[in-house]
Amino acid sequence: MKTIDPCTLLLFGASGNLSRVKLMPGLYRLDSLSRLPADMKILSVGRQQVSREAWLAEIEKMVRDKFYNGIDEAVFKRFIERNHYHANPPDDPNAFQNLSKTLGNESVFPQNFAYFLSVRPSDFAMIVDQLAGVGLVDESKYWRRVLIEKPFGTDLPSAQALQASITKHLKESQIYRIDHYxxxxxxxxxxxxxxxxxxxxxxxxxxxxxxxxxxxxxxxxxxxxxxxxxxxxxxxxxxxxxxxxxxxxxxxxxxxxxxxxxxxxxxxxxxxxxxxxxxxxxxxxxxxxxxxxxxxxxxxxxxxxxxxxxxxxxxxxxxxxxxxxxxxxxxxxxxxxxxxxxxxxxxxxxxxxxxxxxxxxxxxxxxxxxxxxxxxxxxxxxxxxxxxxxxxxxxxxxxxxxxxxxxxxxxxxxxxxxYETLLLNLMEGDPSLFLxxxxxxxxxxxxxxxxxxxxxxxxxxxxxxxxxxxxxxxxxxxxxxxxxxxxxxxxxxxxx
Ligand SMILES: NC(=O)c1ccc[n+]([C@@H]2O[C@H](COP(=O)([O-])OP(=O)(O)OC[C@H]3O[C@@H](n4cnc5c(N)ncnc54)[C@H](OP(=O)(O)O)[C@@H]3O)[C@@H](O)[C@H]2O)c1
CATH class of the missing domain: 3.30.360.10 (Dihydrodipicolinate Reductase; domain 2)
Known part of the structure; x- marks a missing residue:
C-alpha cells in the first residue's frame, strides 16, 4: 500500500452527475477501506452559494443513494467531516483570489492540492489559467496535480490547443488525463x-x-x-x-x-x-x-x-x-x-x-x-x-x-x-493509469x-x-x- 501525503482534493463540478454517481460515493468507499490519510480534506467548488451544512446534506444523499444500508456510520461521520464547500461565482472577478484565501487556512487544508476537474471540457483551460493566476499550481513547496476529465480535445488540433494552454502553467508530471477504462x-x-x-x-x-x-x-x-x-x-x-x-x-x-x-x-x-x-x-x-x-x-x-x-x-x-x-x-x-x-x-x-x-x-x-x-x-x-x-x-x-x-x-x-482506483492514484502521485x-x-x-x-x-x-x-x-x-x-x-x- 502506497503512502499518501496529507492533501486537499478540490472537486470542481461536485454537484454534477459524475460526482454524484461516482466521485463522492467513491471517496466515501476509499475512506471506509482506510485508504485516505487521516488529515485529508475535500473541498467542493461550485458556482452556487451553498452553506456548508446544506452541502454536507447533499453529500449525505449522494453516498446514501449509492450504498443504501451498507453505510458504516462511524466512517460516514469521519468522511463528512472532511468535506467543505467553496462558492466560485463565474461573474466574480475575485473568485479565485477568494479560493486561494480559503485554502490559505493551513489548519484546515493540507497544502498539497489535487484538483479534479469534473466540469465541461470547455472550462478545463480556463480553470487551470485561473488557478495559476493566483499561484495555486506552484510546486515550490508542495505538490499540485490537475486531473482532466475526458475528453481531452475533440480532435488533434483541439487536444493540442488544450495541451498548449495548460502547459503554460503545468509540467507533464502535474497533469492526469483520465480514461476511466x-x-x-x-x-x-x-x-x-x-x-x-x-x-x-x-x-x-x-x-x-x-x-x-x-x-x-x-x-x-x-x-x-x-x-x-x-x-x-x-x-x-x-x-x-x-x-x-x-x-x-x-x-x-x-x-x-x-x-x-x-x-x-x-x-x-x-x-x-x-x-x-x-x-x-x-x-x-x-x-x-x-x-x-x-x-x-x-x-x-x-x-x-x-x-x-x-x-x-x-x-x-x-x-x-x-x-x-x-x-x-x-x-x-x-x-x-x-x-x-x-x-x-x-x-x-x-x-x-x-x-x-x-x-x-x-x-x-x-x-x-x-x-x-x-x-x-x-x-x-x-x-x-x-x-x-x-x-x-x-x-x-x-x-x-x-x-x-x-x-x-x-x-x-x-x-x-x-474511479476509486483513479482517485487514489491521483493522491498517491501514480500516473500509470492516466494518459x-x-x-x-x-x-x-x-x-x-x-x-x-x-x-x-x-x-x-x-x-x-x-x-x-x-x-x-x-x-x-x-x-x-x-x-x-x-x-x-x-x-x-x-x-x-
Ligand atoms: N457523467 C459521467 O458518467 C461522465 C463520464 C465520463 C466523462 N465525464 C466527464 O466528466 C465531466 C463532468 O461530467 P458530468 O456529467 O458530471 O457533468 P454535468 O453534470 O453536466 O456538470 C458538472 C458540473 O459542471 C458545472 N456546470 C454545468 N453546466 C455549467 C454551465 N453551463 N456553466 C458552468 N458550469 C456548469 C456544474 O457545477 P456547479 O454548478 O456546481 O458549478 C455541474 O455540477 C465532463 O467533462 C464529462 O465529459 C462524465
Whole structure:
C-alpha cells in the first residue's frame, strides 16, 4: 500500500452527475477501506452559494443513494467531516483570489492540492489559467496535480490547443488525463496475464496469432444523450481512447519495469506504430452504421420495441452508432496481423472483450476445424476463456471444442470502481493509469482522418435493426473469408 501525503482534493463540478454517481460515493468507499490519510480534506467548488451544512446534506444523499444500508456510520461521520464547500461565482472577478484565501487556512487544508476537474471540457483551460493566476499550481513547496476529465480535445488540433494552454502553467508530471477504462481491474489484468505467465509471451505474435478483435457492444441506445452523441459518434466516444488503450495493453512490448514511465513508454510506442488509415481505401478498413427501430432484450429478459437513432434524434444525421475498423501495427511482433476494433449500440447483447484467434493447427482432422481462441472478457463477466480442440471419446478419431473458462472474480473479492482506483492514484502521485499527451495525440492522429471522411460523406448510412448482430456488410473489412465477428463468450460462442 502506497503512502499518501496529507492533501486537499478540490472537486470542481461536485454537484454534477459524475460526482454524484461516482466521485463522492467513491471517496466515501476509499475512506471506509482506510485508504485516505487521516488529515485529508475535500473541498467542493461550485458556482452556487451553498452553506456548508446544506452541502454536507447533499453529500449525505449522494453516498446514501449509492450504498443504501451498507453505510458504516462511524466512517460516514469521519468522511463528512472532511468535506467543505467553496462558492466560485463565474461573474466574480475575485473568485479565485477568494479560493486561494480559503485554502490559505493551513489548519484546515493540507497544502498539497489535487484538483479534479469534473466540469465541461470547455472550462478545463480556463480553470487551470485561473488557478495559476493566483499561484495555486506552484510546486515550490508542495505538490499540485490537475486531473482532466475526458475528453481531452475533440480532435488533434483541439487536444493540442488544450495541451498548449495548460502547459503554460503545468509540467507533464502535474497533469492526469483520465480514461476511466484504465481504472478497471479487468483492463489491468491484460498486462498481468501477458507478463506474469510464461506460456503467453512465446505465442503472442504474428507467427501464431491470426487476428485480434477488440469489442465493446451494448444493448443500450443513446438514451437522452442524443445531442452529445450526435456531436461525437461511436468512433470518438469509444474507439478513440477506451478501445485504443485496450489495444495498446494487448499489443505493447514488455515494459522494462512496472514504473509508470516504463509502462507508458511502451504504450506510446505501440500506439505510434499503428499504420495510418488509408482514406483512399477507407471502405476496406472502416465500416459505419446506425441502428434503426427494432427489439432489444429488456431487464426482465423480454424483447422491448425501441426506436431508431434518427427517430430519437429528430433530424437527419450521418453520425455512426456502429463503428468497426481494421488496424495494423507496423512492428516485427505484429507484422500482418489485423486488429479489428468495433463498438456498437443497440446490439443483441452487451459484451466487452478481447478475442484472439490463433492460426490454423498443424493437424486438421476435418475441414473447418475451429482454431484456438483466447478470450479476455471484461463485461458482462470478467473471465478468461481458452478454446482448444480435443478428441471426442470413442472409436473414431474426431475433435470438438473444449472451453476452459475461468472467472477472474472469486467470492469475497473486492469490487472496486475504476474511479476509486483513479482517485487514489491521483493522491498517491501514480500516473500509470492516466494518459500521457503522446498517447492522446497518437490516438487522435489515427482517428481524425476517419471522422473527417465519414463527416464529408453525406451518402445514406447503413441501417441495422436494433437488437441485431453486426451488419453483414461490415465483413468487408475482414482480411480473409474465414474470419467472423466473435460474440458472447458463453460455451460454444456464436459465429456467423
Ligand atoms: N457523467 C459521467 O458518467 C461522465 C463520464 C465520463 C466523462 N465525464 C466527464 O466528466 C465531466 C463532468 O461530467 P458530468 O456529467 O458530471 O457533468 P454535468 O453534470 O453536466 O456538470 C458538472 C458540473 O459542471 C458545472 N456546470 C454545468 N453546466 C455549467 C454551465 N453551463 N456553466 C458552468 N458550469 C456548469 C456544474 O457545477 P456547479 O454548478 O456546481 O458549478 C455541474 O455540477 C465532463 O467533462 C464529462 O465529459 C462524465
Amino acid at each position: 484504465l481504472g478497471k481491474s479487468a483492463l489491468q489484468n491484460i498486462m498481468l496475464t501477458r507478463f506474469a505467465n510464461h506460456m503467453f509471451e512465446p505465442v503472442w505474435n504474428s507467427e501464431h496469432i491470426d487476428h485480434v478483435q477488440i469489442t465493446n457492444n451494448e444493448t443500450l441506445g443513446v438514451g437522452d444523450r442524443t445531442q452529445f452523441y450526435d456531436s461525437t459518434g461511436a468512433l470518438r466516444d469509444m474507439v478513440q481512447s477506451h478501445l485504443l488503450q485496450t489495444l495498446a495493453l494487448v499489443a505493447m512490448e514488455k515494459p522494462k519495469d512496472l514504473s509508470p514511465e516504463s509502462i507508458r513508454a511502451e504504450k506510446i510506442k505501440v500506439l505510434e506504430a499503428i499504420r495510418p488509415i488509408d482514406t483512399n481505401n477507407l471502405h476496406k478498413q472502416a465500416f459505419r452504421a446506425q441502428y434503426a427501430a427494432g427489439k432489444v432484450p429488456a431487464r426482465d429478459g423480454h424483447l422491448e420495441k425501441v426506436p431508431g437513432y434518427l427517430e430519437e434524434l429528430g433530424h437527419d444525421s450521418v453520425v455512426e452508432t456502429y463503428a468497426a475498423i481494421k488496424l495494423f501495427i507496423d512492428n516485427p511482433r505484429w507484422k500482418g496481423v489485423p486488429f479489428y476494433v468495433r463498438t456498437a449500440k443497440r446490439m443483441h447483447e452487451g459484451n466487452t472483450a478481447i478475442s484472439i484467434r490463433f492460426k490454423k493447427a498443424p493437424v486438421e482432422l476435418k475441414q473447418g476445424q475451429q482454431q484456438n481462441w483466447l478470450i479476455l472478457s471484461i463485461q458482462p463477466k470478467e473471465t478468461i476463456k481458452l478454446e482448444i480442440q480435443t478428441k471426442v471419446p470413442g472409436l473414431d478419431i474426431s475433435t470438438r471444442t473444449l472451453n476452459i473458462d475461468g472467472p477472474l472474480r472469486q467470492p469475497g473479492d473486492e469490487s472496486i470502481d475504476s 500521457h499527451i503522446n498517447e492522446v495525440e497518437a490516438q487522435w492522429k489515427l482517428i481524425d482522418p476517419i471522422v473527417k471522411s465519414w463527416m464529408e460523406d453525406k451518402g445514406p448510412v447503413h441501417q441495422y435493426p436494433a437488437g441485431s448482430r453486426d451488419p453483414k456488410e461490415s465483413q468487408v473489412i475482414f482480411e480473409s473469408e474465414d474470419q467472423f465477428w466473435r460474440y458472447s463468450i458463453e460455451l460454444g460462442g456464436d459465429q456467423h
